[in-house]
Amino acid sequence: MSTMRYAITGASRGLGLEFVRQLLRRGDSIDAGVRSPPEARQLQELALGAGGRLRVHALDISDPKSVDSFATAVGHEPLDVLINNAGIYGKDGTLTGLDYESMANTFAVNTLGPLRLTAALLPALRRGAARRVVHITSLMGSIGDNGMGGSYDYRISKVALNMATRNMHLELCGEGFVTICMHPGWVRTDMGGPGAPLRPEESVRGMINVIDRLEAEDGGRFFNYTGEELPW
Numbered sequence: 001m002s003t004m005r006y007a008i009t010g011a012s013r014g015l016g017l018e019f020v021r022q023l024l025r026r027g028d029s030i031d032a033g034v035r036s037p038p039e040a041r042q043l044q045e046l047a048l049g050a051g052g053r054l055r056v057h058a059l060d061i062s063d064p065k066s067v068d069s070f071a072t073a074v075g076h077e078p079l080d081v082l083i084n085n086a087g088i089y090g091k092d093g094t095l096t097g098l099d100y101e102s103m104a105n106t107f108a109v110n111t112l113g114p115l116r117l118t119a120a121l122l123p124a125l126r127r128g129a130a131r132r133v134v135h136i137t138s139l140m141g142s143i144g145d146n147g148m149g150g151s152y153d154y155r156i157s158k159v160a161l162n163m164a165t166r167n168m169h170l171e172l173c174g175e176g177f178v179t180i181c182m183h184p185g186w187v188r189t190d191m192g193g194p195g196a197p198l199r200p201e202e203s204v205r206g207m208i209n210v211i212d213r214l215e216a217e218d219g220g221r222f223f224n225y226t227g228e229e230l231p232w
């Protein structure tokens with residue numbers, strides 16, 4: 001497979017950082033978004049050894065101005081794949097104890113952020129050959145799978161992201177775009193916690209495999225990191 005150009009959000013740590021590692025290793029180029037570039041030390045170290053294939057830019061996905069600046073920094077050169085990975089968990093709470101400010105912030109990051117950024121990067125994606133948009137969602141955003149309840153902030157933000165994925169697919173598939181959402185598994189990151197069964201390396205290896213093999217008919221669907229389809 002020839003090398004491609006990716007944009008990845010939330011690349012300072014966790015799954016985003018691991019995406020950068022694995023894609024750099026195989027020769028791809030990446031524009032990585034992080035909230036605070038000086039603090040993203042591991043990413044900056046990777047950039048030093050990447051011979052210009054990794055560019056690190058400031059990006060707060062919940063801030064429209066920051067999203068625009070990121071798109072400007074990514075520039076007009078063809079972009080093949082956008083991975084909307086940045087996300088937060090929000091707060092736990094029962095119906096009478098919800099923190100609505102936290103919910104609104106979780107929605108701004110997990111749902112509105114990927115929409116805004118995809119819109120801002122569309123010109124560069126349209127110039128690309130692959131035209132793939134990948135939203136990192138969660139099985140916790142599946143209505144069909146929800147047998148436990150709780151986690152209102154997170155579940156609501158991700159189920160809305162899932163709907164946005166299907167909508168984007170319907171809007172853009174006529175131009176050859178393949179838009180999907182993907183569950184990374186339960187992974188040992190700051191969000192997943194130390195008790196999670198998967199290492200970031202395994203999860204990201206699986207997700208890259210899925211992205212590499214995407215065909216037109218996969219657009220608008222919800223995949224596990226293993227490639228199996230998940231219930232909405």
Ligand code: NAP
Pocket residue numbers: 009010011012013014015016034035036059060061062084085086087088109136137138139183184185186187188189190191192193196
């Ligand atoms: P993580 O280790 O907590 O990392 C989250 C990343 O998102 C960090 O790079 C963080 O940047 C970034 N981020 C947070 N708010 C942001 C904002 N407003 N603008 C830009 N970047 C922001 O989480 P992770 O496990 O790697 O999660 C990555 C994705 O996978 C998320 O969408 C998450 O919902 C999803 N997911 C994870 C699991 C799991 O088990 N780990 C399971 C299902 C789904 P800072 O360093 O600046 O905070």
